[in-house]
Structures are given as structure tokens and as C-alpha cells.
Amino acid sequence: MKRLLTIAATLGLLTVSPVAVQASPQQDLKAFRAYFTKRFPDVPLQDFANGVYAVDKASREQWESIEEFPPYELNIEKGKKLFNTPFKNGKTYASCFPNGGIGIKQNYPYFDTASGQVKTLELEINECRKKNGEKPLKWKKGAIADISAYMAYTSRGKKTNVVIPDDPAAMAAYESGKQHFYAKRGQLNMSCADCHQYNAGNRVRADILSPALGHTTHFPVYRSKWGGLGTIHRRYGGCNKQVRFKPFKAQSEEYRNLEYFHTYMSNGLKLNGPGARK
Ligand code: HEC
Numbered sequence: 001m002k003r004l005l006t007i008a009a010t011l012g013l014l015t016v017s018p019v020a021v022q023a024s025p026q027q028d029l030k031a032f033r034a035y036f037t038k039r040f041p042d043v044p045l046q047d048f049a050n051g052v053y054a055v056d057k058a059s060r061e062q063w064e065s066i067e068e069f070p071p072y073e074l075n076i077e078k079g080k081k082l083f084n085t086p087f088k089n090g091k092t093y094a095s096c097f098p099n100g101g102i103g104i105k106q107n108y109p110y111f112d113t114a115s116g117q118v119k120t121l122e123l124e125i126n127e128c129r130k131k132n133g134e135k136p137l138k139w140k141k142g143a144i145a146d147i148s149a150y151m152a153y154t155s156r157g158k159k160t161n162v163v164i165p166d167d168p169a170a171m172a173a174y175e176s177g178k179q180h181f182y183a184k185r186g187q188l189n190m191s192c193a194d195c196h197q198y199n200a201g202n203r204v205r206a207d208i209l210s211p212a213l214g215h216t217t218h219f220p221v222y223r224s225k226w227g228g229l230g231t232i233h234r235r236y237g238g239c240n241k242q243v244r245f246k247p248f249k250a251q252s253e254e255y256r257n258l259e260y261f262h263t264y265m266s267n268g269l270k271l272n273g274p275g276a277r278k
Contacts, residue, residue, distance in 0.1 A: 079153075088133060
């Protein structure tokens with residue numbers, strides 16, 4: 001019996017949940033952060049905002065030279081112009097956001113108790129357009145990513161500050177995002193955590209896997225592979241596909257809840273978006 005237990009434990013087959021007490025988001029965050037700081041004891045907490053470059057010295061130098069002439073600079077310019085260009089009714093995006101939309105990204109996504117759902121920055125950019133009689137933008141790239149990049153840029157240096165209000169609906173959204181992160185899926189039967197937690201720092205094909213801690217600080221991201229900017233939901237879709245799972249739609253409830261959990265796990269980390277990645 002003892003030997004069998006040891007084998008099961010080695011294979012990670014023992015799920016330790018004798019009492020089914022739900023961990024609070026605060027407890028989750030503490031455990032999540034501790035996992036990564038223990039796994040990478042030489043990486044200072046704030047450095048996790050740099051993704052794979054925090055844990056892989058070889059690619060870090062390459063990346064630092066890319067950041068000297070950031071490929072997303074033009075996107076920030078375009079985003080700023082779009083952000084400040086009045087709609088046909090004369091109003092601008094600034095009218096839809098707290099503080100005129102400047103330096104607020106650290107509070108996103110948030111749970112909107114009035115509508116009972118998670119609101120992301122991109123969702124509110126399009127809600128703002130609709131409210132002002134404009135057509136919504138496509139979700140994953142293009143103008144929406146440019147505007148989001150500009151808004152992220154004005155929030156650089158602010159600490160991620162996602163709030164889970166004391167509301168059963170907010171908790172349910174958080175739990176659904178957590179479930180997405182830890183559930184195995186696709187033909188490869190792998191979870192986000194299998195790659196970005198338990199194998200962070202390890203190689204999968206040509207890539208070193210980034211730690212999930214700090215994943216959300218730098219979106220939208222300019223990816224060389226995309227030849228442009230993309231939102232975090234574009235990335236979620238790509239990662240779902242990697243395990244041969246049909247992705248959810250960008251801004252679906254599923255991905256908004258995932259972003260809620262995923263970003264909450266990086267609370268306290270400074271924003272540094274937009275970012276540049278391979
Ligand atoms: C089969 C392994 C695998 C799985 C499963 C996977 N990813 Fe990824 N993911 C990658 C690889 C490879 C990259 C590119 C290298 C890197 O930054 O980790 C990546 C990149 C990312 C990035 C960008 C990191 C950055 O610094 O910009 C995010 C965010 C991300 N994944 C989130 C997720 C989420 C959320 C899930 C679950 C829905 C998931 N991934 C599932 C392999 C995986």
C-alpha cells in the first residue's frame with residue numbers, strides 16, 4: 001500500500017482535497033505566487049512581468065535589443081490618435097472611462113455588479129463605440145489592439161489591482177476562470193497550468209514555457225509571429241489550439257472569466273504593456 005501510494009504521489013495522481021473547502025482568491029494568489037517564487041528563486045517578483053525573458057537568459061538579450069526600438073511604437077501612436085479622434089457625435093473614448101481612460105488598465109478586468117459580468121478593457125472600448133453610435137471593432141487585432149495598447153502604455157508602472165467583490169456572481173466568474181486554467185482539454189489533454197505552471201521554464205518544441213505569473217502585465221502584445229499586435233484573447237485562442245482544442249470566441253464569457261482569474265493571479269505586479277514577444 002505504501003509503495004502504491006508513493007507511485008501515485010510521484011505521478012501526481014493523488015488529489016489532496018479531503019475537505020472540500022473552497023480556497024479564497026487571496027489564498028489562491030498566495031499559493032500561486034509562492035509556487036513560482038520557489039520554482040525560480042533567482043527571479044525577483046516584479047521581473048515575472050517579462051514572461052519567458054525572466055527565466056531564460058539566452059533569449060533575454062535578444063529581446064532587450066528588440067525593446068530598444070520597440071516594434072509596437074507605431075501602434076501606440078495610432079492608438080493615441082484613434083483614442084482622441086471624436087466620434088460622429090463629437091464625443092471621444094475619454095467620455096466612457098474613469099479618469100478619461102488614462103492610467104486605468106491596472107483595474108481591468110473587473111466585475112461589473114450591475115450587469116453581473118466581467119468587463120475587460122476591450123469589451124468597454126466597443127461598448128463605448130456602440131453607446132456613441134459607432135460600429136464595434138473586430139476583437140483580436142487592428143484598431144482595438146492599438147487603442148488598448150495606448151491605454152496600457154498610459155498605465156505603465158501601475159500595479160495590477162484586480163478586485164473580486166464580495167458577490168456570489170463575481171466568485172462564480174472567478175471560479176469559472178480558475179477552472180479553465182486548470183482543466184485539461186484538447187487532443188493533447190493539457191491544461192494551461194500543465195504548460196505555464198508545472199512546466200514553466202521547460203522547453204516544448206522550440207519554445208521555453210513562460211510562467212503564468214506575470215502573463216497579463218504586458219498585453220496587448222506585438223508578436224513577430226503575428227507580424228503585429230494582438231489582444232490577450234487572441235493569445236488564449238492560440239494556446240487552446242496548441243492542444244488541438246477549438247478556441248472560444250474572443251470576449252466570450254469563458255475567456256473574460258479566464259482573464260479575470262489569470263490577471264488576479266498577477267495582482268501587485270507592475271504593468272509594462274504593450275510588450276514584444278517572439
Ligand atoms: C502545450 C503547452 C501550452 C498550453 C497547454 C498553453 N500554452 Fe500558452 N504558450 C505556450 C507557448 C509555447 C507560448 C510561447 C512561449 C511563452 O511565452 O510561454 C505560450 C504563450 C502564452 C502567453 C504569452 C506569454 C507572454 O509573456 O506574452 C500567454 C498569456 C499564454 N500562453 C496563456 C495560456 C493560457 C491561458 C493557456 C490555457 C488556455 C495556455 N497558455 C495553454 C504553450 C502553451
